[in-house]
Amino acid sequence: MAELITGPDGAVVDGVLRLGIDGVVGAAGYEVTTTRTPSGLRYDIRTPTGEQLSWTAPAVAQRTLVLGGARSGKSTEAERLLAGHADTVYVATGGDGSADPEWAERIALHRARRPASWGLVETIDLVPLLESPGPPLLIDCFTLWLARVMDECEVWTDHSRAAEVERRIEHLAEAWTATTRLVVAVSNEVGSGVVPADAGTRLYRDLMGRVNATLARRSETVLWCVAGRTIAI
Incomplete structure (x- = not known):
């Protein structure tokens, strides 16, 4: 036999x-x-x-994008996917929270549940990380990355500068596609609710949709989290 x-x-x-x-x-x-x-x-x-x-x-998914709304369980799911990799580098895009006690508390909760062996990088300069070889990356999240890139490009006060943000999105997508690392990233789906009242927030919503759609097309696996449940899409 x-x-x-x-x-x-x-x-x-x-x-x-x-x-x-x-x-x-x-x-x-x-x-x-x-x-x-x-x-x-x-x-x-x-x-x-x-x-x-x-x-x-x-199937080996080198690039996984985890989408969902607020408190949908997407960060927990992303952490679970890389739980077996002791050398994972957690890439925080939201800053250190020093100016906002509530945000600092959220960051502390995230740190407490991550494996002690994981590394930490706090940055929105994601392209060099994706382009360099190394251990797995968990990027949390593209939503905050986009908000801070829009801050840097002063798009909130001058919407005509959105082209610079789009250029950075494309550079990010190119690095995401070419990376040799195992990478899992989190992003919010913000386009399913009411239409924002002001033009700046509408622009943010549209650019967030562009980020998610662009990266999803270049990912082997895309997951949707809702009410703590995860669905492959």
Whole structure:
């Protein structure tokens, strides 16, 4: 009887046929066909004795975007996805909270629930991080990143400067696409409620939609969090 043993790097049939996460190392007498599925790469194997085996290598998502509304559970889900990586670097885009006691309290709660081994970088300069090799990144979040980029570009007072923000969004998307790191990022979906009354907030809403749509198209996995439940979209 054929023996199939699985491991973190793939599977082995009868100790000779190796099935990788994304490819096969052949062995004489074995017939192998592969099929791309939503769950990953499926191997169908016919052994020299005529036995039929099947194994699916789980899909590897290098870029995961976690979306949701306020308090939907998106940050918790992002942290869960990287819980097994002790060297994860948490990238905080919202500042240190020193000027706002309520915000500082939120930051403290986030820090308390993260693994002590995780690193921390507080910045909105995300492109160099994405472009450099290194351990996994958890970016939390693109919503605050956009608000602070709009501050830097003085878009709130001069809406004509939105083109500079769009340029930064495109640079971010290029770095996100090309990164060699495992990366999970959080972002708010802000366009499902009432239309904002002022032009600046409407512009922010539209740019936030641009960020989410652009990065979602360039991600292997996009998750939607609502009421603490997570749905793949």
